[in-house]
Amino acid sequence: MRKILISLILPVSVVVILTILTTFTGLIPPYFLPSPSEVIQSFETLLMNGELVQDTSLTLMRVVLSLTVSALIGIPLGILMGWSDTVRDLSSFMVGILRPIPPIAWIPFAILWFGVGLESAVFIIFIGSVFPILINTMDGVKRVDKVLLESAYTLGASDIQVLRKVAFPASLPNIVTGLKVGVGVGLMCTVAAEMIGSNSGLGYLIFTSTSMLDTGSAIVGMLTIGIIGLGADYLFSRIEKEVSW
Amino acid sequence: MITLENITKGYLKYKQEYVALQDINLKVDKGEFLCIVGPSGCGKTTLLRMIAGLDFPTSGQIMENETEISGPSRERGYVFQQYSLFPWRNVLDNVAFGLEVQGLADEERYQKARKYLKMVGLSSFEKSSPQELSGGMKQRVAIARCLVNDPQVLLMDEPFSALDVQTRHKLQKELVHIWRKEQKTIIFVTHNVDEAVFLADRVVVLSSAPGTIIKTFNIELDRIRDRTSHEFLNLKKEITRLLDVEP
Ligand SMILES: Nc1ncnc2c1ncn2[C@@H]1O[C@H](COP(=O)(O)OP(=O)(O)OP(=O)(O)O)[C@@H](O)[C@H]1O
Ligand SMILES: [Mg+2]
Numbered sequence: 001m002r003k004i005l006i007s008l009i010l011p012v013s014v015v016v017i018l019t020i021l022t023t024f025t026g027l028i029p030p031y032f033l034p035s036p037s038e039v040i041q042s043f044e045t046l047l048m049n050g051e052l053v054q055d056t057s058l059t060l061m062r063v064v065l066s067l068t069v070s071a072l073i074g075i076p077l078g079i080l081m082g083w084s085d086t087v088r089d090l091s092s093f094m095v096g097i098l099r100p101i102p103p104i105a106w107i108p109f110a111i112l113w114f115g116v117g118l119e120s121a122v123f124i125i126f127i128g129s130v131f132p133i134l135i136n137t138m139d140g141v142k143r144v145d146k147v148l149l150e151s152a153y154t155l156g157a158s159d160i161q162v163l164r165k166v167a168f169p170a171s172l173p174n175i176v177t178g179l180k181v182g183v184g185v186g187l188m189c190t191v192a193a194e195m196i197g198s199n200s201g202l203g204y205l206i207f208t209s210t211s212m213l214d215t216g217s218a219i220v221g222m223l224t225i226g227i228i229g230l231g232a233d234y235l236f237s238r239i240e241k242e243v244s245w
Numbered sequence: 246m247i248t249l250e251n252i253t254k255g256y257l258k259y260k261q262e263y264v265a266l267q268d269i270n271l272k273v274d275k276g277e278f279l280c281i282v283g284p285s286g287c288g289k290t291t292l293l294r295m296i297a298g299l300d301f302p303t304s305g306q307i308m309e310n311e312t313e314i315s316g317p318s319r320e321r322g323y324v325f326q327q328y329s330l331f332p333w334r335n336v337l338d339n340v341a342f343g344l345e346v347q348g349l350a351d352e353e354r355y356q357k358a359r360k361y362l363k364m365v366g367l368s369s370f371e372k373s374s375p376q377e378l379s380g381g382m383k384q385r386v387a388i389a390r391c392l393v394n395d396p397q398v399l400l401m402d403e404p405f406s407a408l409d410v411q412t413r414h415k416l417q418k419e420l421v422h423i424w425r426k427e428q429k430t431i432i433f434v435t436h437n438v439d440e441a442v443f444l445a446d447r448v449v450v451l452s453s454a455p456g457t458i459i460k461t462f463n464i465e466l467d468r469i470r471d472r473t474s475h476e477f478l479n480l481k482k483e484i485t486r487l488l489d490v491e492p
Contacts, residue, residue, distance in 0.1 A: 148329060150325070152342070154323040154391075155342055155394060169333045170333070245374060
């Protein structure tokens, strides 16, 4: 309870200060930063016409879909890279080059390869979220206590069994951390992803309202993404605790 | 029978060749109980790891019967010096690991695992996680986990060093009992001269680095050993002196 109260101090003060600066003193003009009451108005409008609910669920769906693809590719690849020096030597240079490229830079190729639509959006979010999952999984497997692996071998386990029954469970906490970071980065990519080929989603909402200078709606979109991120973070932190020993 | 022929093991330490073990020649008969004592850092663990197939000599050969040891096997059980339980498995599932990878059905492997847990006196902890156990208890679970596989050769690296005297003595007796009953070959590393004389048919004394065999003692005492007998104390004295003059 105390923690919740403390964490609310900053956001509440920001809202109060902004209200004073925009509404009561007019020190900040409305085109510069919308007042909290304008944001609430935009929120009401978007809620009433159903746009917000629809955008939120569509974005959530895209992020979950992308994250699933990232996990299906990133976790096995990360395990292989952590397990085998050869696979790591083979791929770490390549991964090192691809990883820093901003997902937005892939937009032209996304359109060329997948056309405009869901696949492109999923591809862009995938590019953002796959690397944290891959790298964390690899690190987890690489750092498994050697004595645990050797114990398993002396107890008669085969390579595959050691991988499945020791390396994987031992690195599960890192894998969950990778997913947690991956969701965060994935959400950051939603604007870029929904710029192409979609006419819905929170990223699209932010993008279009910004271009129409509807800053109130843009902030509603931004805050909604923030809140989704916070929720996802909480969820994965719980899972993290659950799988660590 | 395990044969070590002219074993030398070097490591690269700070880019320099460091010799941990030198010219080790040793034969361990089937069914023998061999103890290895020696100062810290003399290469006892290194020696045991090579017999397990977890590490390989720089030169020389290690044979099990007629074949060169090429890797770990469930026939050569290993109890590690450091804690080695799987932290995400409870005690029972740790002990049952070896049977699980062999593909035994739940019921059969838990039944066997329970038998060995009982033997090390931890029946009431089967649902505990390793983090809830004391150091000595963890080591006892590791011993049970190794024994449940029924390996022909047992390689034990100071398994009792974290235990209090009573538990240690109890487990020493238990180990001798298992060894006699199941005719296993045991190679047991210890710092403790009393323990070595109590357990072994033969005690090998290693010198400090680079480790070489300085002397071998045949312990020709009754199998029911009295730690306070003259012969026992004399052997202890002799081995302790030898270790003490070691620089
Ligand atoms: N992987 C390794 N790399 C480099 N040096 C090593 C390695 N393993 C062991 N050594 C060195 O070899 C020597 C022997 O080590 P070892 O662990 O076998 O000693 P020990 O007799 O078991 O000691 P203790 O009684 O303290 O357990 C030490 O000097 C150690 O630093
Ligand atoms: Mg050692």
